[in-house]
Amino acid sequence: MTLLDFARGPALSIAFAVFLIGVLWRLFSLVLLPKASDNSPARADSGSAFGQGLRGFWRHMWPADPYLKSSVFALVNGYAFHLGLAIVVFGLAQHIQFIKDVFGISWPGLPTGVITLAAIVTLASLVGALVRRLTNPVLKLISTGNDYITWLVTVLPVITGIMTINHLWLRYETLLALHILSFALMLVWFPFGKLMHAFLVFLTRSRTGVVYGRRGVKI
Amino acid sequence: MSDHLTIGEHLSQRGISRRSLLKYTTWLASLMALPPTAPRAMAQALAAAKRQSVIWLSFQECTGCTESITRSFSPSLEELIFDLISLDYHETLMAVSGQAAEVARQKAMEENKGKYVLVVDGSISTRDDGVYSVIGGKSNRETLIECAKDAFAIITVGTCSAYGGIPMAKPNPTGAVPVSDIIKDKPIINIPGCPPIAEAITGTVAYIITFGKLPELDERGRPKPFFGDNIHDRCYRRPFYERGQFAKSFDDEGARNGWCLFEVGCKGPVTYNACATLKWNGGTSFPIQSGHGCLGCSEPGFWDKGSFYAPLAAWTDKRAALIGGAVAAGVAAGAASALLARKRKNQAIKEKQS
Numbered sequence: 001m002t003l004l005d006f007a008r009g010p011a012l013s014i015a016f017a018v019f020l021i022g023v024l025w026r027l028f029s030l031v032l033l034p035k036a037s038d039n040s041p042a043r044a045d046s047g048s049a050f051g052q053g054l055r056g057f058w059r060h061m062w063p064a065d066p067y068l069k070s071s072v073f074a075l076v077n078g079y080a081f082h083l084g085l086a087i088v089v090f091g092l093a094q095h096i097q098f099i100k101d102v103f104g105i106s107w108p109g110l111p112t113g114v115i116t117l118a119a120i121v122t123l124a125s126l127v128g129a130l131v132r133r134l135t136n137p138v139l140k141l142i143s144t145g146n147d148y149i150t151w152l153v154t155v156l157p158v159i160t161g162i163m164t165i166n167h168l169w170l171r172y173e174t175l176l177a178l179h180i181l182s183f184a185l186m187l188v189w190f191p192f193g194k195l196m197h198a199f200l201v202f203l204t205r206s207r208t209g210v211v212y213g214r215r216g217v218k219i
Numbered sequence: 220m221s222d223h224l225t226i227g228e229h230l231s232q233r234g235i236s237r238r239s240l241l242k243y244t245t246w247l248a249s250l251m252a253l254p255p256t257a258p259r260a261m262a263q264a265l266a267a268a269k270r271q272s273v274i275w276l277s278f279q280e281c282t283g284c285t286e287s288i289t290r291s292f293s294p295s296l297e298e299l300i301f302d303l304i305s306l307d308y309h310e311t312l313m314a315v316s317g318q319a320a321e322v323a324r325q326k327a328m329e330e331n332k333g334k335y336v337l338v339v340d341g342s343i344s345t346r347d348d349g350v351y352s353v354i355g356g357k358s359n360r361e362t363l364i365e366c367a368k369d370a371f372a373i374i375t376v377g378t379c380s381a382y383g384g385i386p387m388a389k390p391n392p393t394g395a396v397p398v399s400d401i402i403k404d405k406p407i408i409n410i411p412g413c414p415p416i417a418e419a420i421t422g423t424v425a426y427i428i429t430f431g432k433l434p435e436l437d438e439r440g441r442p443k444p445f446f447g448d449n450i451h452d453r454c455y456r457r458p459f460y461e462r463g464q465f466a467k468s469f470d471d472e473g474a475r476n477g478w479c480l481f482e483v484g485c486k487g488p489v490t491y492n493a494c495a496t497l498k499w500n501g502g503t504s505f506p507i508q509s510g511h512g513c514l515g516c517s518e519p520g521f522w523d524k525g526s527f528y529a530p531l532a533a534w535t536d537k538r539a540a541l542i543g544g545a546v547a548a549g550v551a552a553g554a555a556s557a558l559l560a561r562k563r564k565n566q567a568i569k570e571k572q573s
Contacts, residue, residue: 004489005524005535013536020545021552028553034564093463094532097482101533109463172449173489176531 004173007180015184022191027199043216056209057202059219073132077125084122088115088161112165119162126155150194156182226303226428227266240265247425250418250497251434251444261429265303271428272331273338274324274366275309278359279352279386279395280341284377285311287414288421290500304424307335310354321355328369336427337370337405339363339380339398342387346394363401372406372433373398376420381409381440382519389523399440406433409440411492413516418497419445439519441491450487450513453495456480474510484528485512492517 001009046052063071089095093109100106130151133139160179163169170178189195212219224232230240244261248254253261277285289312306312307327313320327335341359344351349358357365367373375398378384386395399407408427410419423442426434434442451457459465459479466473466480479485487495490513494505507513512528515521525535 002519005520008525008531008533008535010536012534013538013541016534016538017541017545020542021549024546024549025552025556028550029556029560030553032554032557034557034561093465093482094530097530098532098534101530102538109465111463112461115463167452172451176489 002173002177004177004180007177007184011181011184015187019187019190023196023199026191026196030200030203038214042214046213046216049210049213052210052213053206054209056207056212056219057205059209060205073128077128077132080121081125081129084118084125085158087118088122088158091115091118092165116162116165119158119165123155123158123162126151126158146193149189153182153186153189153193154195157186223269225266226268226270229270230266237262237266244425244429247422250422251426251442253444261425264429265425268428270303270305271424272327272335273304273306273424274327274335274370275306275312275338275340276359276362276366277310278339278341278343278363278380279393280377280379281385282311283414284340284412284420285309287412288376288417290417303428304336307331318355324366328366332369334371335369336424337366337373338376339373340376342379342383342395342397343401344386344393345396346392349394351393360401363398367402367405370405372408372427373402374408374410374420374423374427375399376410377415378411378413378516378519378521381411384411384413385522387520407440408433408436408442410445411439411441411517413514413521415517416445416493416497416499419493437491439491441517445493445497446491446517448491448493448496450490450492450495450507451485454487454507455495456507469510480507480510480512481532482530483512484526484530486515486518486521486524486527486531487513488531490515490518 063075068075087110090099090107091110092112092115096106096109133143133147133151157179160175160182164172164175164179167175186195190198209219227237227240231237241258241262244265245258248257248261275285305327308320308324310316310320313323315323341352343349343359343363345360349360352359354362375381379386379395380398383391383395383397386393387397399409408423410423412419419442422445423434426442426444434444437443437446439446451460454460456477456479459477460481464473464476464478465482466476466478467482468474469483474483481488485507487507494513495507498505498508514527515524525533529535
């Protein structure tokens with residue numbers, strides 16, 4: 001069995017199994033938790049909980065004015081990273097092929113040049129995020145292993161992906177194997193680290209919106 | 220078939236001029252990307268050399284490799300090849316059969332001890348003492364060990380002898396193995412392919428005769444001049460890959476426009492061979508040009524790497540049970556953890572009330 005055979009077969013299978021078990025375990029254990037009962041009456045003009053949730057989610061797409069100045073780097077860098085990554089993940093024909101193979105849905109891909117550009121922006125924003133984490137005293141103080149591991153498992157597929165698509169330094173089969181393995185590593189880490197925010201962001205933001213709405217807090 | 224004439228004498232007897240030989244060596248040298256001085260040196264060396272004795276053993280194979288070499292694209296070149304070498308034993312091509320053939324092999328081995336080149340096509344059966352493939356009462360394994368003992372070098376022709384090929388594909392009923400699993404003390408040159416390109420076989424033989432040494436090999440034992448390049452890197456459809464233009468099926472607009480075949484399972488990106496440059500049938504075409512993706516036939520285990528039509532980016536394992544099991548396990552673990560939390564809450568309430 002070559003490295004590529006291992007990556008395309010057992011590595012992906014193990015990684016997907018860990019990912020699915022971990023994510024579902026965390027999500028179900030969270031949503032099925034008993035709720036603390038709130039005995040206070042809701043504000044009369046608070047509207048539906050669904051609307052509050054949506055508003056809460058939307059409001060947190062942008063920082064509140066007092067924090068805008070101090071978080072401008074995180075804002076711009078964060079958007080650059082997420083948009084770049086989305087273009088790469090959902091725009092590259094090979095990724096679409098993978099998604100089609102697993103989920104049965106597909107859409108047209110983007111040219112490799114566009115993908116490469118987006119990938120470089122993504123990589124640059126990841127480097128920027130790390131530099132900021134290491135240089136900002138407060139951020140550095142509150143950073144844990146989780147932050148660094150999450151950064152590492154995110155940057156590895158980006159680097160190996162750029163190398164694979166441009167055939168840099170190693171043979172294509174080795175590059176493709178490393179890329180798939182780095183993706184598998186990300187899947188394994190996903191449920192246990194900060195990457196889980198990809199699912200939890202919907203719960204946390206909308207829950208905050210509901211709580212604020214009920215209390216009549218203007219957001 | 221062995222004689223004492225040099226190749227040059229042999230060729231002139233057949234009316235092939237020195238100029239023709241020079242043209243042939245020029246073609247070979249350019250094929251193998253040798254320096255400009257090489258054609259002359261090769262022609263001189265070839266003319267002065269004795270015809271190289273070659274013993275060709277066919278084991279668990281389909282004769283496709285022999286079909287390939289006998290159909291090397293120009294008949295005059297094919298003639299030249301058979302003038303360069305003295306094919307002393309080849310079951311399919313030799314006139315004699317039975318005991319006489321085995322005697323010819325023994326004779327060639329004695330006369331050219333330590334000098335003959337052993338060509339093997341087909342894998343070697345090892346299960347049940349190799350009874351699944353026997354020639355003249357001898358298992359392939361015995362014949363191989365006997366013939367390899369005094370060979371100068373071994374050339375494995377085709378994926379079966381190089382890497383086990385189709386006989387070794389799961390479940391490998393005959394316990395098939397490649398030559399390299401049995402012979403450890405001789406240089407082995409692998410010329411894989413199903414079948415290999417005729418020019419890769421003949422070019423490698425010519426190189427050995429001319430320079431008296433093995434060509435540079437890659438990590439899988441293949442001559443770099445023919446197997447140094449990735450099909451994908453040399454593919455004329457590569458610009459479509461770069462632009463993200465892919466055929467989605469074999470009869471859609473993309474296929475008709477000649478777009479990249481990655482999505483219909485082409486293994487070109489992980490396959491090393493000369494198909495995209497030398498092509499087949501006199502440079503007429505090759506599988507990708509004919510509209511079918513590369514199967515990766517010059518790579519080990521190509522038969523067992525999932526469907527030929529599954530793209531390289533695909534996850535190869537069977538996954539329905541795995542996904543179903545993982546989802547069930549994840550939901551169960553989550554529900555159990557939530558239940559525990561509820562139990563703790565109820566217990567806490569009870570303790571507070573009591």
